[in-house]
Amino acid sequence: MPFTAGDRVVTEQPGKANQLAAIPILLIALVALGAGLRLWQYFANPAIWLDEIAVARNILDRPLRDLLTLPLAYDQSAPKGFLLLEKAATSLFGSSDYVLRFFPLLSSLVALVVFWRIVLRCLDDLAGLVALALFATAAPYVVFASQVKQYSFDIAVALLLFWLALDVRGSNLSVGKALRAGIAGAVLVWFSQPSVLVVCALGASLTAFFALNDRHRAPDGYSRFLAMTLGLWLASGLVAALAGLTSVTAATKEYMHRYWVASFPPVPISRVAKTLWPWDQLERILGAGGPASLIYPVPTIFFGLIVLGFVALWRRDRFVTTLLLAPFGLTLAAAIARQYPFSDRLILFLTPTFFIAIGASAEQIRQSLGRWPTPVGVFVPVLITASAVYPMAKTPPAYHLEDMKPELAYLQERRRPGDAVYVYYGAAPVVTFYAGSYGLRENDYAVGGCNRGDSRSYFGELDGFRGRPRVWVLITHSLALYRERDDILRYLDTIGLRRDSFATKSRLPSRVGSAAEVFLYDLSDPVRLSRATSLSSPVSGPSSVNARVGCGEGPQAMVASRGLATQ
Numbered sequence: 001m002p003f004t005a006g007d008r009v010v011t012e013q014p015g016k017a018n019q020l021a022a023i024p025i026l027l028i029a030l031v032a033l034g035a036g037l038r039l040w041q042y043f044a045n046p047a048i049w050l051d052e053i054a055v056a057r058n059i060l061d062r063p064l065r066d067l068l069t070l071p072l073a074y075d076q077s078a079p080k081g082f083l084l085l086e087k088a089a090t091s092l093f094g095s096s097d098y099v100l101r102f103f104p105l106l107s108s109l110v111a112l113v114v115f116w117r118i119v120l121r122c123l124d125d126l127a128g129l130v131a132l133a134l135f136a137t138a139a140p141y142v143v144f145a146s147q148v149k150q151y152s153f154d155i156a157v158a159l160l161l162f163w164l165a166l167d168v169r170g171s172n173l174s175v176g177k178a179l180r181a182g183i184a185g186a187v188l189v190w191f192s193q194p195s196v197l198v199v200c201a202l203g204a205s206l207t208a209f210f211a212l213n214d215r216h217r218a219p220d221g222y223s224r225f226l227a228m229t230l231g232l233w234l235a236s237g238l239v240a241a242l243a244g245l246t247s248v249t250a251a252t253k254e255y256m257h258r259y260w261v262a263s264f265p266p267v268p269i270s271r272v273a274k275t276l277w278p279w280d281q282l283e284r285i286l287g288a289g290g291p292a293s294l295i296y297p298v299p300t301i302f303f304g305l306i307v308l309g310f311v312a313l314w315r316r317d318r319f320v321t322t323l324l325l326a327p328f329g330l331t332l333a334a335a336i337a338r339q340y341p342f343s344d345r346l347i348l349f350l351t352p353t354f355f356i357a358i359g360a361s362a363e364q365i366r367q368s369l370g371r372w373p374t375p376v377g378v379f380v381p382v383l384i385t386a387s388a389v390y391p392m393a394k395t396p397p398a399y400h401l402e403d404m405k406p407e408l409a410y411l412q413e414r415r416r417p418g419d420a421v422y423v424y425y426g427a428a429p430v431v432t433f434y435a436g437s438y439g440l441r442e443n444d445y446a447v448g449g450c451n452r453g454d455s456r457s458y459f460g461e462l463d464g465f466r467g468r469p470r471v472w473v474l475i476t477h478s479l480a481l482y483r484e485r486d487d488i489l490r491y492l493d494t495i496g497l498r499r500d501s502f503a504t505k506s507r508l509p510s511r512v513g514s515a516a517e518v519f520l521y522d523l524s525d526p527v528r529l530s531r532a533t534s535l536s537s538p539v540s541g542p543s544s545v546n547a548r549v550g551c552g553e554g555p556q557a558m559v560a561s562r563g564l565a566t567q
Contacts, residue, residue, distance in 0.1 A: 026129060027116060027119075027120075027128075027129070027132060030116075030129070030132045030133055030136045031112060031113065031116050031132070031136065033136050033137070034112045034135065034136030034137065034141075035109055035112060037136070037137065037142045037392070037396070037397060038105060038108050038109060038112075038141075038142055038145040038146070039105075040396075040397045040398060041142050041143070041145060041146040041397040041398055041399060042098075042101060042105045042145065042146045044146075044397060044398030044399075044400070045097055045098065046398060046399070046400030046401075046403045046405065047097075047400065047402070047403045047404050047405040047430055047434065047516075048097055048100065048148060048430070048433065049400075049401045049402045049403075049430065050402065050426075050429055050430065050477055050555045050556075051149065051555055052100075052147055052148040052149060053429045053430060053433050053555065053558065054073075054074040054075075054076050054429075054554075054555035054558060055072075055076055055078060055148050055149060056095075056100055056148050056433070057073070057074065057433075057558060058072045058073055058074070058076060058078075058083075059083065059086045059087055059090060059100070059148075060090060060095050064084075064087050064091075067083050067087055068080055068083060068084065069247070070247070071247050071248055071249045071252065072247070072252075073557070074554060074555050074557050074558055075251070075252040075255045075256065075553055075554045075555075075557070076252075076555075077193070077244070077247070077248055077252065077256070078149075078150050078193075079150055079153070079190060079191050079192055079193050079195075079240070079244065080190050080240070080243060080244070080247075081153075081187075081190035081191035081192075082103070082150045082153055082191055082192075085103045085191075086100065086103060086148070089102060089103060100148045101146050101147065101148055103153075104144065104145060104146065104147060104148065104149065104150075104151075104152045104153070105145050105146055105152075107152045107153045107155075107156040107191075108141060108144070108145035108152040108155070108156070109145075110156050110160075111141075111152065111155045111156035111159050111352075112135065112136065114156065114159040114160055114163055115131075115132065115135050115159055115352055115355075116132060117163065118159065118162065118163060118166075118356075119131050119132050119356070119359075121166065122317070122320055122356065123356065123359055123360060123363070124363065125363070126359075126362060126363050126366055126378070126381055127359040127360050127362060127363035128359060129359075129385075130355075130358060130359040130362045130363075130381055130384065130385050131355045131356050131358065131359030131360075132355075132359075133385050133388075133389060134355040134358060134359070134385070134388050134389070135352060135355050137388070137389045137392040137393075138294060138351070138355075138392075139293075139294065139295055139391055139392050139395075139509035139510060140291065140292040140293065140294065140345070140348060140509075140510070141155065142392070142397060142399070142509075143291070143399050143508070143509070144292075144345070144348070149345075150191075150192065150193070151292070151345050151348050151349075153191045153192050154192045154193070154194055154195070154348060154349035155348060155349050155351075155352065156192075157188045157189070157191055157192035157195045157198070157349070158192070158194070158195065158198050158327065158349040158350075158352065159352060160184070160188055161185055161188060161195065161198050161199060161202055162198075162202065162323060162324075164181045164184060164185055164229075165202040165205070165206060165323050166320070166323070167181060168181050168206065168225075168226060168229050169206060169209065169210075169214070169226075169319065173219075173222055173225050173226065174225065175221070175225055175228070177225075178225035178226065178228045178229045179228060179229075179232075181229045182228055182229040182230075182231070182232030182233060183232060185199060185229070185232065185233040185236070186232040186233060186235070186236035186237075187236070189233070189236050189237045189240045190236070190240050192349070193244055194331065194340070194346070194347075194349050195237070195240075195349075196237040196238075196240060196241045197327060197330050197331050197334060197340065198327045198349070199233040199234065199237045200234070200237065200330060201326035201327040201329065201330040201331075202233075202323060202326060202327070203230045203233055203234060204326065204330075205319075205322045205323050205326045206226060206230060207226075207230065208322075209319055209322070210222075210223065210226060251553070255553050255554060256341075259554070260341035260343060260346070262280075262281075262343065263281060263335060263341030263342050263343030263344075263346070264335055264336075264338050264341065264342070265277050265278075265335070265336055265338075278332060278335070278342050281342055281343045281344070281347075282299075282303060283299045283300075283303075284343070284344065285343075285344060285347065285348075285351065286299035286302050286303060286354075287299035288510050288511070289510070289511070290343075290344040290345070290510065290511065291344060291345055291508075291510065291511065292344045292345040292347075292348045292351075292510075293344075293510040293511070294351065294354075294388070294391075295391035295509060295510050296387065296388055296391070297387055297390070302354075302358065302388070305357070305358050305361040305362075305384065306354050306357040306358060306361070307357075308357075308361040308364060308365075309356070309357030309358055309359065309360035309361035309362075309364070310324070310325065310357050310360075312360045312361060312363070312364040313356070313357065313360045316360075324353040324356060324357070325353070327349075327350060327353075328350050328353065331347060331350060358384065358388070361384075362380070362381035362384050362385070363381070365380045365381060365384075366378060366380070366381050391509055391510075392509065395507070395508075395509045398507070399507050399508050399509060400504075400506060400507055400508075401506045401508060401513040402427075402430065402476040402477050402506055402513055402514055402515075402516050403504050403506070403516055404427060404430045404431060404434065404474070404476055404504075404516045405434065406502070406504045406516070407474060407476075407502060407503075407504060407516050407517065407518040408431070408434055408435075408437075408438040408440075408474075408518075409438060410502045410518055411438065411440075411472055411474070411518055412438045412439050412440075414500070414520070415439075415472065416470060418470070419470045419471070419472060420446070420465050420468045420470065420471045420472065421440070421444060421445035421446065421471075421472045421473075421474065422445070422446050422448060422461070422462065422465060422471060422472065422473050422474070423445050423446065423447045423448065423474045424448055424458075424473070424474060424475040424476070424478065424484070424485075424488065425447065425448045425449060425450045425451075425551075425556070425559050426475070426476055426477030426478050426479070426484075426514075426556075427474045427475055427476040427477060427516070428447045428448075428558070428559040429555065429556075429558045429559065430476065430477075430516075431445070431447075431474055432447075432558075445474075446461075446464075447559060448461045449461065450551030450552075450556060450559060451484075451551075452479075452482050452484070452551060453482060453541070453542050455482075455483075455484055455487035455488070455539040455540075455541045456534050456535065456537075456539060458484060458487065458488050458491075459487075459488075459491050459533075459534030459537055460534045462488070462491065462492065462534075463533075463534050465523050466495070466523055466529055467523065467524055467529075468523050468524060469522050469523070469524040470499075470520060470521075470522065471496070471520070471521045471522075471523050472518060472519070472520055472521075473488070473492065473518070473519045473520075473521065474517070474518050475488070475516075475517045475518075475519070476514055476515065476516040476517065477514055478514050479514075480514075481542075482541045482542060483540045483541035483542075484541055485514075485517075486540055486541075487539050487540055487541055489519070490537070490538075490540075491532065491534075491537045492519070492521050492523075494528070494531050494532045494537060495523060495528050495529050495531060495532055496521040496522055496523040496525070496528055496529075497521065497522040497525060497528065498519060498520070498521055499520045499521065499522055500519070500520035501517065501518065501519045501520070502517070502518050503515045503516065503517040503518075504516045504517075
């Protein structure tokens, strides 16, 4: 407890001796490991993929005022502080991938250090080592540390706010310290959208503990200082939330709701028993299934470890446990109210609390096995850690998704004057983003249309290249549902001769992504050309114009917005 009982005399109660401080080498090694994994991913410099490009295009194509005041294009949403940093960086240092990804990397490194300090403060010995090992090697943390997205900011801001909340509940809280904490929190909320939930949850927890436990033990002026801090947090958080809401169009809200529909309780509510919401979302983030998945084996066991860890933490320090759980509870309540999706990368900021709980659980298990020889007591925590770290060890960086850079380099090296280049619509955003860097001018390539559910339209586009001896075809982001890639290649193999091909498979720790591919076809042989027409060639994909829904929205809208036309 931060206040003494009884008298108004206030002193800090010395905490339990933290044995973790006696083994700094292991802690520093884990921090170095986490930093090394993030830097490894950053310097690998894979191509920016579709979702990143949608954000990057807004940052690069818009003046600062429009970027911060108008709704983002391509149905995107991002915190104003993140956009401001990105715009400042690209304005000063250029638009390279390294510049665009620098601040996400920096925020991830900051989060790593802050989590290390939180572990020192809240956990002891084995518990802290386990928690820090899980944080350092969490696959989605490494992936998002090098993406032009705000999710690494979400993690860093949530941890910094938690750290500030720990600091303001203590006998040494002064007007200066309260003001500094208040300003820091008020600034932080502009860099993370879910931080509004975090400050509300932490503020409610601090207020409740003061009213129920600290009112008669706190030093003079403490209530005013605390109110100052929380007032700044709440006021800034509400303004940031309002600014975010007014910067999203009704069309974007509708698109986001459809995209994240599984993140909310099913309708009617009776379907909860069938879908097991929100357990289905927790299972996906603990196991495998999405970009933010931790890929733990047997997610149910790890969920049990998290519950056991929170029970152990509650017995030790109810205040810290409440601070850890409150953002989780409020985020879940917001999802039930259909105001914030409870799923995947949007709740990644909650996962550091899972690591703390798992660490506490490992220590609890070790203590329970205390009557056994030391190796037996340590075995289970080591097994827990090894199981959690295994996904990263099995598939270490560098990660890349639909990395078109090698294909564009391959094309640049082998393209001859007069060669035709056809870009499948799914590859259009990344090709147009990097075209100039690989010697492709806008009139050097043709971009196909988005014809989901109508593969024959692709055949019609390709018919425009009949008679050409060298036609390059670039494909990525082909959705398996529509089997467009298969139809296109089957048609080209029927009417032409494949002369060359090169592919780069996606490499991800938690899911399978489509490959980036380039093909060279000879479409000049009259005999082959007579084998099929766009109308006679068979298609394997679905034939439904309803499937075209989505072609003009979300990141895919970048293709139409750039006004690209076929040759």
